[in-house]
Amino acid sequence: DAGITQSPRHKVTETGTPVTLRCHQTENHRYMYWYRQDPGHGLRLIHYSYGVKDTDKGEVSDGYSVSRSKTEDFLLTLESATSSQTSVYFCAIRGTGSPYEQYFGPGTRLTVT
């Protein structure tokens, strides 16, 4: 258990509404990541953070923004949700191995109607 919680765990929202997903970790990890998982695709990196207020884009970042104002929380925002953003979203933290592994949270299932 990497001490990661995600909220909400399930959400249904309408097209065009803003949505914010939260990832919370309790072990002071510097690196945090947001992925999405869709049928027919592997997990894909959306954004990641390497410290408070330090973030960078992943491979599928269009339509998403992130913020990290404190070490323990990493927020993913869909400014105006679309049906193509219906997915399962996973947060992860970087482990301490070499090369370093990633540990994943329980996920948030988001449905955009």
Next chain:
Amino acid sequence: EDQVTQSPEALRLQEGESSSLNCSYTVSGLRGLFWYRQDPGKGPEFLFTLYSAGEEKEKERLKATLTKKESFLHITAPKPEDSATYLCAVQARGGSEKLVFGKGTKLTVNP
């Protein structure tokens, strides 16, 4: 472009029937290859890291091996509780934070 292909997509085994899952990869310099297990409705659970051809890692009934082009996850005498989707991911050298995942192999072990 870095790519990971896993085969087969799905595998059904009888309890005790050993088999292997394959992960073929192309990457511009391998930093690490990772195996995960994912149960329905849950996040991926880390199993192994491999980074050098010839390397092997073991955990209970699972053994992961690595060559320059592919990795195998060998499952010896599986039990029903080994049923899950197994994911393979690679990370390239050069400072990238991205893990490139395959689509997974869904393993079902029947009692």
